[in-house]
Amino acid sequence: MQSKNDYRLPLDLSRLGPKRWRKLLWLIEDWVAGAHSGTVRHAIDIMVPTGTPIVAAASGLVVWVKNDGLYGGVAKKYWLQGNRVVIRHDHDEYSAYEHFKPQGVLVHVGQRVVEGELIGYSGRTGYGFLPHLHFEIFQHPSADCSEGETIKIFFKDIGLVKDGDV
Ligand SMILES: [Zn+2]
Numbered sequence: 001m002q003s004k005n006d007y008r009l010p011l012d013l014s015r016l017g018p019k020r021w022r023k024l025l026w027l028i029e030d031w032v033a034g035a036h037s038g039t040v041r042h043a044i045d046i047m048v049p050t051g052t053p054i055v056a057a058a059s060g061l062v063v064w065v066k067n068d069g070l071y072g073g074v075a076k077k078y079w080l081q082g083n084r085v086v087i088r089h090d091h092d093e094y095s096a097y098e099h100f101k102p103q104g105v106l107v108h109v110g111q112r113v114v115e116g117e118l119i120g121y122s123g124r125t126g127y128g129f130l131p132h133l134h135f136e137i138f139q140h141p142s143a144d145c146s147e148g149e150t151i152k153i154f155f156k157d158i159g160l161v162k163d164g165d166v
Pocket of ligand 1 (some may be wrong): 036043045046133134135
């Protein structure tokens with residue numbers, strides 16, 4: 001299943017042209033092979049350094065935030081440390097962004113954001129080898145709206161559907 005809404009890339013790297021982006025996104029797909037499974041199988045990881053500005057992929061309402069994670073690494077104990085934002089959009093779709101740097105989230109639950117608005121700075125809190133942005137579009141949210149079932153993402157700015165399931 002593919003997203004009903006169109007989303008923009010959640011990063012503002014406007015100096016990079018679409019070609020460079022495509023290359024980056026294909027690299028991502030190779031890199032994440034095996035890293036996402038089950039309900040997060042359509043998530044993607046974008047390799048960006050700590051401190052990269054992260055923007056809302058579409059307009060919506062912030063429904064879930066974690067901003068007190070301090071650490072990251074490749075061990076189970078880091079699994080729930082990832083600083084994360086979830087935004088609700090039209091058609092009951094949700095975007096999720098994870099691994100913001102400590103105190104790197106700039107929005108709060110109940111806040112309305114517009115497409116392209118700065119929501120925080122990337123980092124390496126939570127589970128991961130390297131600093132990166134984990135990005136998902138999901139539906140069928142859990143009771144607290146923190147997670148759901150991921151779907152394939154249509155990025156309008158690069159005219160490409162990305163699917164973490166490789
Ligand atoms: Zn990921």
